[in-house]
Amino acid sequence: MENKENILKCALDLFYAKGYDAVGVQEIVEKAGITKPTLYYYFGSKYGLLETLLTTKFQLFSTTLRQAAKYDGDVAATLNRVAFAYVKCAMSNQKFYMLLMSMFYLPRENEAYKAVKPLIREFFFIIKKIFQDAKEQLGNMNHREEQFAVGFMGVINCYLIMICEQGEGKEIQITEDIIRSLVHQFMHGINS
Amino acid sequence: MENKENILKCALDLFYAKGYDAVGVQEIVEKAGITKPTLYYYFGSKYGLLETLLTTKFQLFSTTLRQAAKYDGDVAATLNRVAFAYVKCAMSNQKFYMLLMSMFYLPRENEAYKAVKPLIREFFFIIKKIFQDAKEQLGNMNHREEQFAVGFMGVINCYLIMICEQGEGKEIQITEDIIRSLVHQFMHGINS
DNA sequence: CAGTTTATATACCGAGCGGTATAATTACTG
């Protein structure tokens, strides 16, 4: 059991640094100080290792966001809650978050993309639902809920990635004020 | 010479679809209907092929943007010009644009990222310079020019990628109005 | 203690990787 978690940790480090395709199984087991059969005993395949890594680590994001995304009649407040919860998750799991992002932008026929696709979709639906729930407040959106969802996540991710790059490793504070101004900027854009 | 361009075209198709790391040299030459030594005659290595592909195709983006980014005393107008020029370039070279984007989000230690890095930097400086030039109009930015540049490109890329995904292959119009509203949204955010 | 399950290592597999030595062919040049 100790080995299993160690393998996951080493895999995250390497995938984060070089990308799934560029990392060999040999490299992972060497870093973990074990041998191949041990890895294959736990995960079955390199792809299985990636899937396990993603799904287990994604749990936290999923439950946290679901909680925050419960629409309470105030779009701005809900978006603020979600943004803050999201940023908090991302900043306390920077490597995993950056791995997720890099995989999200992978070409669509890439194998590794297929592993993140369901996560991204789940994610997307959580955000999209906010805008669907807020129809009476935002008015008829002409099926632009999806654009809003993409735009909202895009803005936040942009700033997050920028911050993750600037201070790699360092603990940087993203204050509630910054998030609020980000959300405000987004809201103003879609209202005008 | 005909072969050389054909190789570049096939490489773009494959890199775009699967990503640099996931495509083998064998696969490229088979698609191009030639053999390995021909590829190595022209490009020296797989990495060399990537570099040639990127630099040649990036020329258009670079010159077009440089032209559009000449600050004329009106930030909004300049940003609109740049955004429009950028969108036009991207939409008429969708595959290359998407390849660029996917490579931009690659992990920093990935080999292929090292090939796009200089292009991204060049790109970034062109945008950053707009904000530096506009100091008297925007006031003291407290060295936030970089954040503005990242944010500006981020917003546009978000929407572009969304559109590229929705209508892959189809020719979708992004009107000047949409771009203007995007720029306006961005401007309002940084002014308030 | 015997039997079984869990966990790990040694040693290996075929396939594909990026890359090349050599040679033949084609196209230009005197």
Place this chain on the structure above:
DNA sequence: CAGTAATTATACCGCTCGGTATATAAACTG
């Protein structure tokens, strides 16, 4: 037409890839 330079193909290189057959330990279970 001879000679040279530019292009292309055949056949191969060592290496790493993801993955596994087999054996052995260690840890539970009766």
